[in-house]
Amino acid sequence: MLFGVTTSNTAARRTALDNVRVFDGNALTAPTTVVIDGTLIGADDSGAERIDTGGAILLPGFIDAHVHIADTESPARFTPFGVTTALDMTCDPAIVAGLRHTVGTTDVRSAGLGIVGAEGMHGKFLGEPAIIHGAEQAEAMVAQRLSTGSDYIKLVLEAPGEGGPDAASAKAVVAEAHARDLLVVAHAASPGAYAMALDAGVDIITHVPVGFPLPAHDIDRIAGEGRVVVPTLTMMEGMAAANGFADAFGAALANVGALHAAGVPVLAGTDANASPGVPVNPAFGESLHYELELLVRAGLSPVDALNAATALPARHFRLTDRGSIAPGLRADLVLLEADPLADITATRSIRQVYSAGLPVAS
Ligand SMILES: [Zn+2]
Structure with missing residues (x-):
């Protein structure tokens, strides 16, 4: 009819x-x-x-730009807190397969399995399917992530010599991802890892150094090359406290303030997870509100903080709807x-x- x-x-x-x-x-x-x-x-x-x-x-519904989905019940735990989109940064692809384009519960996008170095903490945690041993593996690994539904690629970088992928592997992963029109989100929690992420040409950097200022020339590079940062201050504060250097967290706030002042888009992400063995487990949904408070403490205005959890993650993760x-x-x-x-x-x-x-x- x-x-x-x-x-x-x-x-x-x-x-x-x-x-x-x-x-x-x-x-x-x-x-x-x-x-x-x-x-x-x-x-x-x-x-x-x-x-x-x-x-x-x-x-607008909030977007948490760094979470770890634990199981198929996880999305419904975000929703009552107003977090209507959750961007997962490493999860079993089978768990998130049915969690995209949902109605009535939080909508999920996922990196699927991350890509990590052999010798770092993440390599030991995630095991062989996540490990890249050399640049020649990049094409097959990125193609495999795409075939299992990854919406973007998560690349875990460490400072040189600390067990992450080497510089050539990182560059090759970015090239293969970009050839398939996939964004690359790099884990980087130290100035050395940040420099590596910049050299590799990743699109989005997540975490922020605690206890160390980012060098001004790297901040200028992040701004000048159009990179985006998801600092996960909730997680960085928790990790600093868990490791006995809570006082060092002030440097993380200062880094975020400097990035924001330089014009770098800063997105709200909590690293919310329920992973056994991870010492800090920000609560699904609830922690986004605390992350907004920390972003304001770092120097964002309330308007900037709200945009960090709405319009900016939508734009930079290409969620045009x-x-x-x-x-x-x-x-x-x-x-x-x-x-x-x-x-x-x-x-x-x-x-x-x-x-x-x-x-x-x-
Ligand atoms: Zn994470």
């Missing part, structure tokens, strides 16, 4: 959130209406169920009682979360 599609769209749930102040990436709008039409943000409020929010604040509030985008939304532009901790004042249009109990 000619109008079959229209009929089914009309039957989809349509909700109008009235009297809502929308975070537009810069500020809150005057009270307005946002329409949820099925799984998307709509433009037509005819026939909608109307909800007067009483001037509540509406944000989300990250802001506009008709046609996924209806991933967080309705708040209090204003996070005045106090970033207000991101915790969640009244309602929508995951692809479905209301989720908070």
Whole structure:
């Protein structure tokens, strides 16, 4: 029937959130209406169920740009905290296979199995299938990741001599990934590993050195070459405390402040995990709110911190269907009682979360 599609769209749930102040990436709008039409943000409020929010604040759903999915139940643990997209940075591909493009629970993208050196901590943890022994293996390893569904490549770099992939292997992985239009996210937690990541040409660097300032010329390079950083301050603070050098965490905050001041896009990522043997296990979902507080402590404004968890990760991970509030985008939304532009901790004042249009109990 000619109008079959229209009929089914009309039957989809349509909700109008009235009297809502929308975070537009810069500020809150005057009270307005946002329409949820099925799984998307709509433009037509005819026939909608109307909800007067009483001037509540509406944000795009949060994106945590560094997590480790533990099992198929993990996504639902993020959702009540407003984290509607979780970017996994190493997981068994079989676990995440059914967790992409979800409705009603947190939507996942994943690196699948990372690529690591033989002698470092990660090599011992992940074992042979993750280990690259030389540049000649890069093509087969990247092709294998693509064949098992990886949305991007995770490359674990260490400072030279500390057991990570050598410089030639790192460069070859990046070249093979880019030949397949895959982004490369590099783990780098020391200035030496950062320099290696820059030399290899990775797209996104995750973690940030604790206790050591990043050299100014590397910060200039990160900015000048258009790289993006996901510092995972929650994890870095936890690791510093677990290793008895909590005082060194101030340098991590200073590094993030310097990167941000240089114009480097800084994304919110927590390293949330439930991995046995990892000494710090930031909680799924809840930890994103703490990461936003740490980003503000590092020198980001509340507006910058909100963008670090919404528009910026969407842009830099090429998730073009989300990250802001506009008709046609996924209806991933967080309705708040209090204003996070005045106090970033207000991101915790969640009244309602929508995951692809479905209301989720908070
Ligand atoms: Zn991680």
